Amino acid sequence: MAERLVAVVGYAGAELLDIACVTSTLALATRAGARPGYRVVLLTPAGDPVACDSGLALASQGSLQRWVEPVDTVVVTGGLGHEEAGADPLVVTHVRRIAALSRRVASVCTGATVLAAAGLLDGRRATTHWRYADRLAEDYPSVRVDPAPIYVRDDNVYTSAGVTSALDLTLALVEEDNGPELARRVARALVTYLQRPGNQAQMSVFTAAPQVREACVRAVVDLVATRLDADLSLPALAAHAGVSPRQLTRLFVRHTGRTPARYVRRARTEAAAQLLASTDRTMSAVAHDCGLGSAEALRQAFTAEYGLAPSQYRAAHRRAAAVSPGVSPA
Structure with missing residues (x-):
């Protein structure tokens, strides 16, 4: 194989960052030594320039x-125009047709709407912007x-969450094709983090929660944010x-979309994830600091929230932080 041809599908109202995260990452991977290298083409309806939702034209x-021409990978971008693209028979029909010519199919952000409209996500697990x-x-x-x-793989179909999660998805594709060392070098060149596990949450409870006007709920949210090791049982919170x-x-x-118990568990597991990734504290110590009590309770909560054991999460983050030779982004 002389090259891996990647077709990125754009349309009116596409998100420029969705496209650039994919194309820049693959270009860097080629310069870093991907064999075969990647050649990326932007396909649009009628081959016309497309106005991105930022106002810039590509x-x-x-x-x-x-x-x-057969392609290795087809990637459908997201953007504010995703609903119109998903309702356009021309876009949907030809995405379905080109997907049949490819080894794997992916979407970035709301590009999942187009894949769904083409029937490519039927019966599959998929994600999109929260x-x-x-x-x-x-x-x-x-x-x-x-x-x-952040991203989901179901057989040869990949979907990712919002905007810059396209970096995580594309780095995962690079690693799949070329191994972890090259993907790590590309991540260093991009000055980005390699590699958030695909099932890491898109949004933290601390950043996703809306500003709560109800005083008693706000009091509990503030308590949880500052005292994870306290008694946060429902009677105590009430x-x-x-x-x-x-x-x-x-x-x-009503105000957070979660019961108090689920909110507390999510907050504790997120805090545990931060400690696992950034410290050498034992599992028991992490569990104690985050109010989970024991290493076994940490394991159960972590597996339920992230789908992997705390030790696996720590190992993945340690691999991501490993020092390796850099790659010039120029």
């Missing part, structure tokens, strides 16, 4: 409907939408908030 390297996950699940009930992970456990649960679900 030239096309090929017509979506006229493309007949803000659009509910809409994707509602519009395409045959797709098993998981709004949490007493702190000055309401009944039933009332607190009702208000918490």
